[in-house]
Amino acid sequence: MDDHKENIHSADGNVNVSNGDDDNKLKEDSTVCPKEKEDAPRASNSDFSHAVYKEISLANGQINRMSKEELRLKLSQLKLDTRGVKDVMKKRLKSHYKKQKLAVATADDGQQADACYDYICVVDFEATCEEDNPRDFVHEIIEFPMVLINTRTLEIAGTFREYVKPELCSKLSDFCVKLTGITQETVNAAQPFPLVLKQAVKWLEEKELGTRYKYTFLTDGAWDMSKFLNMQCCLSQIRYPAFARRWINIRKAYRNFYKVPHSQIKLSTMLAKLGLQYEGRPHSGLDDSRNIARVALRMLRDGCRLRVNEQLHGGLLTPAPAWAAEEGAPPPRCPGNRR
Numbered sequence: 001m002d003d004h005k006e007n008i009h010s011a012d013g014n015v016n017v018s019n020g021d022d023d024n025k026l027k028e029d030s031t032v033c034p035k036e037k038e039d040a041p042r043a044s045n046s047d048f049s050h051a052v053y054k055e056i057s058l059a060n061g062q063i064n065r066m067s068k069e070e071l072r073l074k075l076s077q078l079k080l081d082t083r084g085v086k087d088v089m090k091k092r093l094k095s096h097y098k099k100q101k102l103a104v105a106t107a108d109d110g111q112q113a114d115a116c117y118d119y120i121c122v123v124d125f126e127a128t129c130e131e132d133n134p135r136d137f138v139h140e141i142i143e144f145p146m147v148l149i150n151t152r153t154l155e156i157a158g159t160f161r162e163y164v165k166p167e168l169c170s171k172l173s174d175f176c177v178k179l180t181g182i183t184q185e186t187v188n189a190a191q192p193f194p195l196v197l198k199q200a201v202k203w204l205e206e207k208e209l210g211t212r213y214k215y216t217f218l219t220d221g222a223w224d225m226s227k228f229l230n231m232q233c234c235l236s237q238i239r240y241p242a243f244a245r246r247w248i249n250i251r252k253a254y255r256n257f258y259k260v261p262h263s264q265i266k267l268s269t270m271l272a273k274l275g276l277q278y279e280g281r282p283h284s285g286l287d288d289s290r291n292i293a294r295v296a297l298r299m300l301r302d303g304c305r306l307r308v309n310e311q312l313h314g315g316l317l318t319p320a321p322a323w324a325a326e327e328g329a330p331p332p333r334c335p336g337n338r339r
């Protein structure tokens with residue numbers, strides 16, 4: 001369903017994106033759920049000699065020795081989600097005990113998910129394509145969807161979708177229509193990208209994101225921003241929007257959190273390992289975004305600290321620096337024209 005993100009080739013030289021294989025090229029972002037710290041509570045404002053850390057460590061050891069059936073039984077007794085593969089269940093149970101024990105130790109009610117950002121905005125662009133996209137194929141965005149997650153209530157707070165009229169090559173390939181379900185009539189009736197971007201900015205502003213509320217973007221892989229949006233901005237002769245410079249790549253966060261091997265990470269496997277099924281039509285941008293949001297919500301409920309982990313810096317895809325992880329995106333603004 002989503003292996004294409006490894007298949008799409010880079011644009012030619014006039015579009016400044018990093019070549020190569022999505023997040024293969026990136027080093028692991030040490031700021032996001034680092035392996036060595038994964039099972040231990042965060043040390044900030046804490047003293048690791050506190051007895052609670054020993055208790056958590058003992059509980060983790062016991063959980064590591066549990067069979068899949070024992071894990072399922074325990075999760076069910078605790079009225080927690082019993083779906084997913086063994087590693088997912090282990091992580092869920094560990095997170096539960098960690099939260100519970102720390103809540104007792106700090107007299108916190110332990111109910112709130114880790115909410116660094118008030119909102120996380122999931123984006124999954126659809127773009128023009130051909131079968132086995134040629135190396136120099138220039139993708140134009142044809143669907144711009146967003147799904148907004150409220151990280152406090154763990155609910156979907158709103159959705160946005162606009163189709164986009166491609167300008168360089170206005171005729172969609174049969175392959176593209178079949179893949180995305182987006183028809184020629186739909187894009188003919190749509191507005192060009194700069195106008196759709198304006199609408200998207202307005203929608204984000206109305207939600208008071210970046211002003212009243214702290215927010216960031218989240219995508220499935222790095223391509224949505226580093227490739228599709230970057231390339232589209234070059235084509236539309238507008239600057240890359242500052243508010244979309246950093247984002248959470250959910251594949252990296254998922255891999256680090258549930259300890260899943262790199263090769264297995266794509267939307268269909270992320271869902272399957274959580275015991276969830278894809279809902280809707282694969283390659284519909286809005287349905288893809290909704291399903292990505294379901295994975296993100298499950299991770300937040302399982303105790304994952306979702307943090308910005310990638311960025312476009314000087315036109316190149318790089319891991320986000322540690323200091324940026326806790327920062328929200330700036331207020332949305334329409335970018336100016338390129339000179």
Ligand code: AMP
Pocket residue numbers: 001002004005007008124125126127128129130131132133139179180282283284288
């Ligand atoms: P996705 O988010 O998986 O729907 O993919 C985003 C975009 O990548 C699509 O709109 C297409 O432009 C391109 N794409 C996805 N899958 C393929 C594929 N199998 N072959 C060529 N391009 C693809």
Ligand code: MG
Pocket residue numbers: 124125126283284285288289
């Ligand atoms: Mg998609």
